[in-house]
Amino acid sequence: xxxxxxxxxxxxxxxxxxxxxxxxxxxxxxxxxxxxxxxxxxxxxxxxxxxxxxxxxxxxxxxxxxxxxxxxxxxxxxxxxxxxxxxxxxxxxxxxxxxxxxxxxxxxxxxxxxxxxxxxxxxxxxxxxxxxxxxxxxxxxxxxxxxxxxxxxxxxxxxxxxxxxxxxxxxxxxxxxxxxxxxxxxxxxxxxxxxxxxxxxxxxxxxxxxxxxxxxxxxxxxxxxxxxxxxxxxxxxxxxxxxxxxxxxxxxxxxxxxxxxxxxxxxxxxxxxxxxxxxxxxxxxxxxxxxxxxxxxxxxxxxxxxxxxxxxxxxxxxxxxxxxxxxxxxxxxxxxxxxxxxxxxxxxxxxxxxxxxxxxxxxxxxxxxxxxxxxxxxxxxxxxxxxxxxxxxxxxxxxxxxxxxxxxxxxxxxxxxxxxxxxxxxxxxxxxxxxxxxxxxxxxxxxxxxxxxxxxxxxxxxxxxxxxxxxxxxxxxxxxxxxxxxxxxxxxxxxxxxxxxxxxxxxxxxxxxxxxxxxxxxxxxxxxxxxxxxxxxxxxxxxxxx
Amino acid sequence: xxxxxxxxxxxxxxxxxxxxxxxxxxxxxxxxxxxxxxxxxxxxxxxxxxxxxxxxxxxxxxxxxxxxxxxxxxxxxxxxxxxxxxxxxxxxxxxxxxxxxxxxxxxxxxxxxxxxxxxxxxxxxxxxxxxxxxxxxxxxxxxxxxxxxxxxxxxxxxxxxxxxxxxxxxxxxxxxxxxxxxxxxxxxxxxxxxxxxxxxxxxxxxxxxxxx
Amino acid sequence: xxxxxxxxxxxxxxxxxxxxxxxxxxxxxxxxxxxxxxxxxxxxxxxxxxxxxxxxxxxxxxxxxxxxxxxxxxxxxxxxxxxx
Numbered sequence: 078x079x080x081x082x083x084x085x086x087x088x089x090x091x092x093x094x095x096x097x098x099x100x101x102x103x104x105x106x107x108x109x110x111x112x113x114x115x116x117x118x119x120x121x122x123x124x125x126x127x128x129x130x131x132x133x134x135x136x137x138x139x140x141x142x143x144x145x146x147x148x149x150x151x152x153x154x155x156x157x158x159x160x161x162x163x164x165x166x167x168x169x170x171x172x173x174x175x176x177x178x179x180x181x182x183x184x185x186x187x188x189x190x191x192x193x194x195x196x197x198x199x200x201x202x203x204x205x206x207x208x209x210x211x212x213x214x215x216x217x218x219x220x221x222x223x224x225x226x227x228x229x230x231x232x233x234x235x236x237x238x239x240x241x242x243x244x245x246x247x248x249x250x251x252x253x254x255x256x257x258x259x260x261x262x263x264x265x266x267x268x269x270x271x272x273x274x275x276x277x278x279x280x281x282x283x284x285x286x287x288x289x290x291x292x293x294x295x296x297x298x299x300x301x302x303x304x305x306x307x308x309x310x311x312x313x314x315x316x317x318x319x320x321x322x323x324x325x326x327x328x329x330x331x332x333x334x335x336x337x338x339x340x341x342x343x344x345x346x347x348x349x350x351x352x353x354x355x356x357x358x359x360x361x362x363x364x365x366x367x368x369x370x371x372x373x374x375x376x377x378x379x380x381x382x383x384x385x386x387x388x389x390x391x392x393x394x395x396x397x398x399x400x401x402x403x404x405x406x407x408x409x410x411x412x413x414x415x416x417x418x419x420x421x422x423x424x425x426x427x428x429x430x431x432x433x434x435x436x437x438x439x440x441x442x443x444x445x446x447x448x449x450x451x452x453x454x455x456x457x458x459x460x461x462x463x464x465x466x467x468x469x470x471x472x473x474x475x476x477x478x479x480x481x482x483x484x485x486x487x488x489x490x491x492x493x494x495x496x497x498x499x500x501x502x503x504x505x506x507x508x509x510x511x512x513x514x515x516x517x518x519x520x521x522x523x524x525x526x527x528x529x530x531x532x533x534x535x536x537x538x539x540x541x542x543x544x545x546x547x548x549x550x551x552x553x554x555x556x557x558x559x560x561x562x563x564x565x566x567x568x569x570x571x572x573x574x575x576x577x578x579x580x581x582x583x584x585x586x587x588x589x590x591x592x593x594x595x596x597x598x599x600x601x602x603x604x605x606x607x608x609x610x611x612x613x614x615x616x617x618x619x620x621x622x623x
Numbered sequence: 624x625x626x627x628x629x630x631x632x633x634x635x636x637x638x639x640x641x642x643x644x645x646x647x648x649x650x651x652x653x654x655x656x657x658x659x660x661x662x663x664x665x666x667x668x669x670x671x672x673x674x675x676x677x678x679x680x681x682x683x684x685x686x687x688x689x690x691x692x693x694x695x696x697x698x699x700x701x702x703x704x705x706x707x708x709x710x711x712x713x714x715x716x717x718x719x720x721x722x723x724x725x726x727x728x729x730x731x732x733x734x735x736x737x738x739x740x741x742x743x744x745x746x747x748x749x750x751x752x753x754x755x756x757x758x759x760x761x762x763x764x765x766x767x768x769x770x771x772x773x774x775x776x777x778x779x780x781x782x783x784x785x786x787x788x789x790x791x792x793x794x795x796x797x798x799x800x801x802x803x804x805x806x807x808x809x810x811x812x813x814x815x816x817x818x819x820x821x822x823x824x825x826x827x828x829x830x831x832x833x834x835x
Numbered sequence: 836x837x838x839x840x841x842x843x844x845x846x847x848x849x850x851x852x853x854x855x856x857x858x859x860x861x862x863x864x865x866x867x868x869x870x871x872x873x874x875x876x877x878x879x880x881x882x883x884x885x886x887x888x889x890x891x892x893x894x895x896x897x898x899x900x901x902x903x904x905x906x907x908x909x910x911x912x913x914x915x916x917x918x919x
Contacts, residue, residue, distance in 0.1 A: 322918065373907065377918050386918060388917070389917050389918035
């Protein structure tokens with residue numbers, strides 16, 4: 078076994094000490110900086126959710142006061158959306174994999190990449206500092222006029238923090254788009270790219286074009302709070318609804334920033350563990366782009382009861398149904414990929430299959446909400462909460478876990494304990510459904526979101542949901558321990574442990590600092606699982622000699 | 624890895640140059656969305672309160688606004704010259720053009736500050752709690768106009784200040800930079816500077832020239 | 836030195852357009868003043884983009900970025916104004 082020689086020439090052994098990591102411009106190390114900070118944010122936001130669920134176990138508000146509860150759900154939303162979900166897959170797996178997948182030495186602008194992490198940390202810590210002073214109670218949406226006229230928390234501080242994080246998002250977006258356009262290996266045409274790269278491209282497009290509009294709306298809130306310009310104040314001629322237009326022009330596409338990368342991960346994992354090429358490759362690739370564009374046409378469905386014109390409501394309802402089509406295309410193609418496959422249930426595959434179930438379920442609930450009449454009934458209830466958690470947590474976080482397990486051997490050069498992985502995936506799936514399915518029922522019965530007390534007849538469903546939250550928390554804590562353990566004690570990973578296609582598997586695990594010893598050339602389509610040799614594990618040039 | 628590329632990802636300078644330019648244009652697109660969103664806010668208010676906005680617009684100084692537009696267009700011209708001279712290796716001329724660009728930017732800010740001062744004196748600056756003493760029709764919506772005017776002009780000024788700081792920083796580190804990296808920087812800051820100029824080209828008629 | 840002459844010419848055209856837009860504001864064009872101002876501003880922006888920013892000779896990628904921005908601005912303005 079020549080693993081020792083291998084690891085000393087890997088990017089992990091290139092230079093130790095804090096300075097070598099904090100000043101690195103290697104995309105693989107920047108990915109780790111993001112991974113560590115995002116994991117911290119994920120568990121911080123998760124702890125707030127658990128606190129809320131414990132509070133909701135009884136109808137009375139007996140654990141936290143109404144004020145504290147408002148601050149809890151606001152920070153839970155702000156942290157989870159902007160400091161975890163938006164950067165999650167792009168900044169960690171995307172950063173690590175994008176250059177490897179297209180056969181490049183690094184991202185186009187390595188220093189910009191490192192700078193994006195510093196800007197991210199600056200903004201997120203600034204926003205978190207508002208907690209020290211007393212927190213924010215507007216909800217993550219910062220709706221006006223609540224946020225401008227009535228809220229007495231540290232809204233400006235939190236808004237400026239989110240604004241700063243937006244810069245980091247735009248930096249990442251620019252870097253990804255330019256990298257994909259200019260640094261693909263010879264022979265790697267657009268329609269030979271892995272779907273993960275396509276979804277990174279679509280995500281980056283949305284990041285670059287939507288984030289500045291969020292920035293504009295946050296600037297205007299800060300101007301109104303600090304300088305008294307009545308942009309959203311009707312008494313001064315302003316229009317509070319305008320804030321919702323600008324906010325959702327960003328925030329609805331931001332949902333696709335969060336889910337598209339998850340779709341990319343699943344498109345890599347499903348073919349690998351069913352030993353089949355991805356069904357309908359071009360349709361899946363182009364539907365990612367369609368989602369990126371159509372995602373911008375539907376923001377009005379957040380405003381069905383906000384007093385926009387009836388014609389706009391009908392139009393936005395219709396467009397919202399349309400945006401389901403490209404997602405449905407993907408679900409059909411993933412399902413058909415499994416058909417007649419030699420399916421094995423390794424941990425990443427389990428997570429990916431759970432993604433498929435939960436995303437489809439949450440997506441179908443979205444069709445209910447796109448329908449005007451039903452939306453008026455369940456607007457601002459737990460039905461909406463359940464819907465977007467099925468997409469964001471059941472979909473995105475599950476896909477994130479799938480990707481983390483799938484590429485963990487590549488990132489660390491170590492295998493994790495497979496049995497523990499399967500147990501954690503299953504616990505997560507069960508805990509998730511126990512937490513959020515009862516919320517559909519609650520919402521349909523009329524339980525509004527953002528309340529810390531409720532009538533006693535809702536308690537049964539709330540207790541189910543709170544119990545589920547505990548199970549879910551265990552499901553998410555388990556990987557923290559066994560993945561952490563595997564960093565030091567895990568078996569050495571071969572270059573291509575899953576016998577997967579894709580350029581990232583053709584270099585060592587972990588990769589050398591310069592990614593590839595010889596620049597790769599590509600002459601085959603993606604997901605060529607029918608290729609001879611791959612079945613017999615003779616494909617990888619760096620095959621483990623153990 | 625040739626020594627002439629700055630990023631390890633590229634092996635050919637021409638490719639890197641294309642990537643630089645593309646990245647700047649994406650960034651400009653992103654900035655255009657920022658200003659676009661704020662222009663949209665203005666447009667909706669302008670549609671709603673046309674007469675009040677037209678009357679309020681006449682209280683801005685058209686001569687100073689026009690002069691500032693001339694200054695900014697001239698600075699863009701000078702920036703284009705800096706790029707042209709740099710391309711031909713005439714670095715003395717290029718350096719002077721860059722310095723002139725930044726100086727014209729400062730002149731613009733000076734005139735802007737003079738305008739702000741006049742508006743504060745006249746009592747039509749509804750920011751920072753200064754008393755608002757507007758004597759025209761519909762003072763509530765006129766106040767809204769001036770609020771938007773200060774927000775938009777200041778956001779533009781912040782962008783201009785950013786450009787001036789970058790040019791100053793470039794000139795400070797000028798002697799230690801190779802010719803190719805100088806050219807790379809002039810190209811990038813030039814694109815940004817022209818874009819900030821374009822923003823003003825739109826802001827000027829929108830804010831100063833409302834007739835009805 | 837024809838390039839310098841070209842840039843100078845562009846500069847003078849921009850100043851002429853500025854004079855035109857300021858001059859037009861002293862005439863009442865019956866509601867077309869704003870439209871004329873915006874057309875002139877767009878013309879100036881196009882001239883700066885093509886001549887100073889060399890959009891026309893920079894390859895396909897910068898134009899792609901401009902086209903995407905234009906499309907997205909149209910979506911932002913269009914659907915917001917419809918929604919009111």
